[in-house]
Amino acid sequence: MPDFTVTPWHVEGDIDYDKLTRQFGTQKITEQLHQRIAQVAGEDHFMLKRGVFFSHREMDRVLEQYQNGEKFFLYTGRGPSGNTHIGHLVPWVFAKWLQDRFGANMYFQITDDEKFYSKHDMTLEDTARYALENALDFIALGFDPKKTRIIINTRNIRTLYPIAAQIAKRINFSNTKATFGFTGETNIGMIFYTALQSAPCFIEDGPVLIPLGVDQDPHFRLTRDIAPKIKKHKPALIHNMMIPGLEGPGGKMSASDSSNTIYTTDTPDMVKKKINKYAFSGGQPDVAEHRRLGGNPDIDVSYQYLRIFFEPDDGKLESIYTDYKSGKMLTGELKQILIEKINSFFQTHQKKREEARDKIQEFLYEDR
Amino acid sequence: MPDFTVTPWHVEGDIDYDKLTRQFGTQKITEQLHQRIAQVAGEDHFMLKRGVFFSHREMDRVLEQYQNGEKFFLYTGRGPSGNTHIGHLVPWVFAKWLQDRFGANMYFQITDDEKFYSKHDMTLEDTARYALENALDFIALGFDPKKTRIIINTRNIRTLYPIAAQIAKRINFSNTKATFGFTGETNIGMIFYTALQSAPCFIEDGPVLIPLGVDQDPHFRLTRDIAPKIKKHKPALIHNMMIPGLEGPGGKMSASDSSNTIYTTDTPDMVKKKINKYAFSGGQPDVAEHRRLGGNPDIDVSYQYLRIFFEPDDGKLESIYTDYKSGKMLTGELKQILIEKINSFFQTHQKKREEARDKIQEFLYEDR
Numbered sequence: 009m010p011d012f013t014v015t016p017w018h019v020e021g022d023i024d025y026d027k028l029t030r031q032f033g034t035q036k037i038t039e040q041l042h043q044r045i046a047q048v049a050g051e052d053h054f055m056l057k058r059g060v061f062f063s064h065r066e067m068d069r070v071l072e073q074y075q076n077g078e079k080f081f082l083y084t085g086r087g088p089s090g091n092t093h094i095g096h097l098v099p100w101v102f103a104k105w106l107q108d109r110f111g112a113n114m115y116f117q118i119t120d121d122e123k124f125y126s127k128h129d130m131t132l133e134d135t136a137r138y139a140l141e142n143a144l145d146f147i148a149l150g151f152d153p154k155k156t157r158i159i160i161n162t163r164n165i166r167t168l169y170p171i172a173a174q175i176a177k178r179i180n181f182s183n184t185k186a187t188f189g190f191t192g193e194t195n196i197g198m199i200f201y202t203a204l205q206s207a208p209c210f211i212e213d214g215p216v217l218i219p220l221g222v223d224q225d226p227h228f229r230l231t232r233d234i235a236p237k238i239k240k241h242k243p244a245l246i247h248n249m250m251i252p253g254l255e256g257p258g259g260k261m262s263a264s265d266s267s268n269t270i271y272t273t274d275t276p277d278m279v280k281k282k283i284n285k286y287a288f289s290g291g292q293p294d295v296a297e298h299r300r301l302g303g304n305p306d307i308d309v310s311y312q313y314l315r316i317f318f319e320p321d322d323g324k325l326e327s328i329y330t331d332y333k334s335g336k337m338l339t340g341e342l343k344q345i346l347i348e349k350i351n352s353f354f355q356t357h358q359k360k361r362e363e364a365r366d367k368i369q370e371f372l373y374e375d376r
Numbered sequence: 377m378p379d380f381t382v383t384p385w386h387v388e389g390d391i392d393y394d395k396l397t398r399q400f401g402t403q404k405i406t407e408q409l410h411q412r413i414a415q416v417a418g419e420d421h422f423m424l425k426r427g428v429f430f431s432h433r434e435m436d437r438v439l440e441q442y443q444n445g446e447k448f449f450l451y452t453g454r455g456p457s458g459n460t461h462i463g464h465l466v467p468w469v470f471a472k473w474l475q476d477r478f479g480a481n482m483y484f485q486i487t488d489d490e491k492f493y494s495k496h497d498m499t500l501e502d503t504a505r506y507a508l509e510n511a512l513d514f515i516a517l518g519f520d521p522k523k524t525r526i527i528i529n530t531r532n533i534r535t536l537y538p539i540a541a542q543i544a545k546r547i548n549f550s551n552t553k554a555t556f557g558f559t560g561e562t563n564i565g566m567i568f569y570t571a572l573q574s575a576p577c578f579i580e581d582g583p584v585l586i587p588l589g590v591d592q593d594p595h596f597r598l599t600r601d602i603a604p605k606i607k608k609h610k611p612a613l614i615h616n617m618m619i620p621g622l623e624g625p626g627g628k629m630s631a632s633d634s635s636n637t638i639y640t641t642d643t644p645d646m647v648k649k650k651i652n653k654y655a656f657s658g659g660q661p662d663v664a665e666h667r668r669l670g671g672n673p674d675i676d677v678s679y680q681y682l683r684i685f686f687e688p689d690d691g692k693l694e695s696i697y698t699d700y701k702s703g704k705m706l707t708g709e710l711k712q713i714l715i716e717k718i719n720s721f722f723q724t725h726q727k728k729r730e731e732a733r734d735k736i737q738e739f740l741y742e743d744r
Contacts, residue, residue, distance in 0.1 A: 121537075121541055124541060124545065125541070125544070125545055132538055132541060132542070162534075162537060162538050162541070163534075165533050165534050165537040166530075166531075166533050166534045166743070169489075169530060169533045169537065170500055170530050173489055173492060173493070173500060173530070173565055174500070176493070176563060176564045176565035176568070177492065177493055177563050177565050178563065179563060179564050180560060180561050180562055180563050180564065181549060181558070181559070181560045181561075181562055181564065181567060182560035182561065183564075184564060185560065190549070191549070192548060192549045192550035192553065193548050193549075193550065194548055194549055195544060195545050195546065195547060195548050196544045196547050196548065196549065196551075196552060196567050196568050196570070196571060197541055197544030197545050197568070197571070199549060199564050199567050199568065200544070200564050200565070200567065200568030202564070203564060203565070375534075
């Protein structure tokens with residue numbers, strides 16, 4: 009029995025990221041690479057500094073190409089199985105930063121077909137509805153409408169399918185069995201699907217950089233094997249860790265488990281209740297003991313959310329860490345900081361999200 | 377070792393059609409059903425009378441629906457791996473008759489993706505080129521432009537894919553293994569492809585009748601299992617036998633073997649040379665022996681082509697049969713009859729085929 013599982017459709021257990029990196033065959037982001045990214049970008053990013061983005065494939069190569077005048081484009085995506093939650097925003101916020109710093113085009117793929125194939129009880133109408141809702145969150149983050157296109161698989165299949173066919177011809181069932189653990193019971197939509205997730209890698213001729221959750225890496229392992237055979241650039245990747253659910257380590261936040269998840273459409277009151285009720289705490293059972301022994305920010309979900317996303321200021325984050333660990337800050341106080349941070353972020357985000365309804369047409373990719 | 381093999385991608389050996397019917401689980405067309413088709417259609421067709429169309433699935437059911445006022449639509453297709461040959465025309469000519477007699481809409485699917493997946497050395501550009509060439513032959517047969525649409529898979533994927541997805545979700549790898557003999561080595565394009573061949577069955581809401589070569593039946597066995605699960609009509613089928621290659625029984629005419637095949641674009645001289653040189657003869661080694669023993673029309677390819685396609689007149693066909701069997705007609709004379717029949721047919725066909733270049737836009741299916 010492995011102590012953790014990470015596949016594009018299932019994440020479980022307490023992930024050992026060193027082990028995962030070896031298992032997947034990716035590279036850890038070294039301090040040297042981190043500094044180089046910051047140097048070429050012209051500024052650092054807290055998600056790099058804090059190891060939220062921790063692993064990559066050929067990030068160094070695309071930086072070198074960039075410095076030699078060859079621009080990369082960006083590609084990431086979303087499987088629309090439910091509403092957007094804060095975990096989804098992590099790679100998108102980082103992708104937005106990459107777009108700004110490198111002037112890169114961005115393709116955002118919404119895989120309505122994949123979620124239809126992988127979720128027994130979802131219809132294509134369900135996933136199409138979530139596709140549009142999820143797109144609003146993406147647009148709300150401020151991507152440049154001139155440089156950003158949203159691809160919805162069933163809608164843009166005419167562009168995707170001929171590219172996917174080139175890939176599909178070079179992947180056999182045994183490859184998908186080895187990569188995803190597919191069996192005789194796997195439906196043929198799922199089996200083919202990886203070719204469609206590969207397709208946007210080749211939607212432009214130049215090199216591509218994909219910021220994404222590490223659970224999606226297996227798709228691109230296949231793509232990278234095939235790219236040279238079809239005389240294309242291998243996609244480069246930069247991976248973020250899985251964002252824990254409210255109830256703590258042992259999985260990623262899931263769009264389909266509402267008590268374990270904070271959605272971008274939650275009201276201030278819902279955020280408050282969910283954090284107070286469900287957020288796994290690194291504190292002691294009672295106040296006296298907490299004051300005496302201190303809390304453990306490294307396992308505390310509220311602290312982790314601040315570290316991963318909601319407190320970009322290193323100084324502030326450090327004093328929260330110190331105060332919580334020393335027992336000076338109580339769990340309720342820590343939660344209160346997070347609740348305020350989330351609700352302040354949501355106040356702006358939800359406004360922009362509604363404004364995005366009028367902008368969505370501008371962002372949708374049009375098949376030629 | 378089976379003595380013959382019939383799959384959508386490989387036909388080999390001397391096919392025992394009784395055995396094949398049992399193996400595939402289809403129904404033979406009984407004399408009673410033949411008469412009923414002729415009665416409802418208002419006339420008989422020589423391909424039914426002569427058993428060229430020999431098997432079906434629920435042909436009786438669509439006739440009954442038709443008589444109760446529920447019209448069926450027609451669907452057939454072509455895998456564009458090369459130029460059209462006379463074997464391809466068999467189901468199309470019959471389909472044209474069905475369209476005329478039953479006032480049915482017709483969808484003609486050209487599977488450029490399938491041939492790309494199944495032919496190692498073909499590109500999507502190759503199959504797209506043949507797709508258009510093959511479409512000309514189809515149009516030349518006189519289908520009603522108001523009631524006929526040509527679907528090209530990569531071109532019309534936006535219509536096909538969402539329908540195919542409904543089917544693909546309900547077929548697993550084991551199903552394709554059992555139906556087509558797929559293995560771990562089969563590419564994922566091929567594995568998914570059967571869902572795309574199913575899709576036109578559901579392009580209209582009513583019942584569908586598919587006239588086609590019996591080698592394509594396995595695809596629709598899967599479709600028929602799934603149709604009720606997605607609350608759709610099971611497609612009905614009517615199957616023609618495989619048309620032998622020039623060199624005789626032991627396979628079907630293949631678009632990729634030019635010496636064994638008569639293409640619709642062959643010149644009169646090419647037709648003459650191919651028939652005289654390659655057409656497998658049921659005659660005796662020399663004239664004297666032929667006069668004495670007579671020929672065997674049942675294995676003679678020239679006679680079979682007349683029977684299957686080029687001599688609709690029963691009286692004329694019967695006297696050719698008798699004369700050849702008795703030794704009165706020599707092989708050279710029989711071949712001469714066929715050559716004249718083919719060239720006469722081609723004279724008109726090739727003219728209409730060129731005229732079809734200007735009509736093709738009118739026939740192409742437009743995605744909504």
